[in-house]
Amino acid sequence: MRASPYRPVMSHTTLRRILPGFAVSSLGDGMAVVAVSWLAIELAPAADRSVWVASAAAAYTLSGAAGALLLGRFLRHRRPALLAGWDAALRAVMLGAIPVLHAFDALGIKGYVVLLALSSVLHSWGQAGIYTLIARVLPARDHLAGNAVLSGVGSVATVAGPPLATLLIVLGGPATVLAVDAATFLVLAVTFLLLVPGEGIPEPQEEQASRAAGFSVIRQTPALSGLLALSFAFFFLFGPVYVALPLHVSEGLGAPAGVLAAFYTAFGAGAVLGSFLTGFLSRWRMWPTTLGIVTLFGLLMLPLGLGAPTTVSVLCFGLAGLLWPPYSTLSTTLFQRSTTGALLPQALAASSAVRVLSVPLGTALGGPLVAALGAVGTLRLSGGAIAALGLAAAGCLALRARGFVTPRKEPAAEDRAPV
Template sequence: MGPDLSRVLRSSPYWPVIRHPTLRRVLPGFAVSALGDGMAVVAVAWLAIELAPAADRGVWVAFAAAAYTLPGALGAVLLGRLLRHRSPARLVAWDAALRAGALGAVPVLHAFGALGIEGYVALLAVSSVLHSWGQAGVYTLIAGVLPERDHLAGNAVLSGLGAIATVVGPPLATLLIAFGGPATVLAVDAATFLVSAVTFLVAVPRGAAPERAADAASRSGGFAVIRRIPALSGLLALSFAFFFLFGPVYVALPLHVSDGPGAPAAVLAAYYTAFGIGAVAGSVLAGFLGRWRLWPTTAGIVVGFGVLMLPLGLGAPTAVSVVCFGAAGLLWPPYSSLSTALFQRSAPGALLPQALAASSAVRVLSVPLGTALGGPLVAGLGAAGTLRVSAAGIALVGLAAAAASLRAARPRPEPTADTDTAEREAGKGSAAGARP
């Protein structure tokens, strides 16, 4: 490494993240499980298509995609009393271990001819019960071991690893599907989560993240603190609408591809790979957005994302729609990283895991709800029509957020003591804090 390159790396916002002793140990495990999830993006839908009756495959693809994440929202609420005081590393490890066990059962049952579509969806649902808490754990760990100024870069590193996995995962999944079928991909996915579970259990020393003061809040305390801070509640509402409207794409896109000419699995993988390439670039850029205004940035991301999705449903050539889908991927990580940092900075320290779990639950809930709606939409509008409705809806939500930001920019009364910090973040536009 030349001196100039070394100097650039050391001056980048990512250097404190990749050089932190605790994060150096856990990021490889996180990256491995992210790769498994990148492969599962293709395999979950493809195995559902294989197992489901031909007449009902759209509905079952929607159920499978929703089951892979939806129960995490329920777990965020019902398991709060049990999990809210657990260490961040244990939250991540327990989530990964449950996913490894449930997903590992899929290829075993499939090999013995005992896997039906109902059992498959049930196993996907079990695998996701702790998902919101696992997400809360990893971002709480980031907030605990890094100073506030490095939270955005830490979030962006996690997003970047996920984005790289989205680039590498689908082509690997395509190869495995060709030689062993989609159940083989889920076997590999289960193994990667096992690696992640072991990593977070053994590689995070006790006391690596400062202990947070015990609180007497109820299991819904995370939602309560979000309601008390207008900047967070408004951002969460925007995120819910954004991800809900994106949900039908997980149903419509595989069916849109499978109904077309060529090799369906390879074409579907090309879409997801292009999205991942864009997301890798977006993750690199996200760490440098600390001085951008929050609401103009988030509103612009949502509007741009919707516009870039329109060619998928308007009959554009495959090459054009793949490129546009990749450009939409460029906008995804900055939105996620920025909004998470706002939660990390604005939520009270003792309630940060609960607030992050509540935020994750809303995000986890919004996409599968939209995905579940995708089945009926595809049945009524067709795959292309569903893609058009989804894209237009996202753009309109972004425009509504932009209008709200203009109203918020007008002079208003002095904020109260409870919301002063968050209002300054939103009003002055310190985009260093955000994630959907």
């Protein structure tokens, strides 16, 4: 235990205050994964159901990218705990309005999508605040473990959340799940706004960062720009799954919400193990690891679109979940190590904006794809394209290693850290 990479993280005073609230909120989000799409299915007209499910799933995250771009002037110098707290408070209010309106039979599909969009306006900044706090209170050698702990908490919640959501949907409907989710975000808001002290958190001396500084840092660092491009494509190609999978379960298989919950629970169970293993990857080279993850992830998605039995599909989806935390955690750690001072929240917010944008863009594409190819065809296309992306990127890396591709700029030593 003394040699565990997680010991410095779990013993840190500030992080010990954060983790309970973060765990509660993550559980709420784990339940919302099922409830957001299921409530959209109930509210949307049958003729346009796939489009509205895609709109609801995209709205829950898409406006976070706009918030990252438009609110930098007002938020870029705020304390990390404030950024995270304000994001949680906004989510609590907007998500809480959904079950209230639903109870009075005043919630339509359009209003539902608008409230989901408003709830995520500060999401990129909230994520930037959390991971900036990790970077400031922990030494660089513990960043990977700190990120992995947060990822692990989220993964455990993804396992527990869908079954709880299924139970609540049976008892009170999907709007009840969103009411619980809103309450968990209220807990998280109180945690960051009241329990994290302003003093004792190192603040950078540089205050000259511009609104576009985060994107400038990414553009000037080949390791970051290449990784962000890969991440955008990876998450974009995974986006249609959020539309195709619920529709495949509800219409293709004619199964109840519990089967959809089983898919997400399996994914979360794999992610729990993947999160634990991530802390021990500090000596692995970044590019071979990330490209291998992308390729294998795509291959594991293919059975869902190839008519495999439901049990096999659930198992493969769970194995894909094993690969998700290492990819996300390693890429976040590279950003933390490559950016310092006042630029770190902006660089993380810019990264989050691009990544947050990619998933809903892919999700929005899921509606037309399902209409054209069917849910199974969309799942098959998504898995195959992700695998092809990993192989293509690996080919580019091999060409560069052999001198056929000249890098535009050699990264600094810290950018080449073997994460």
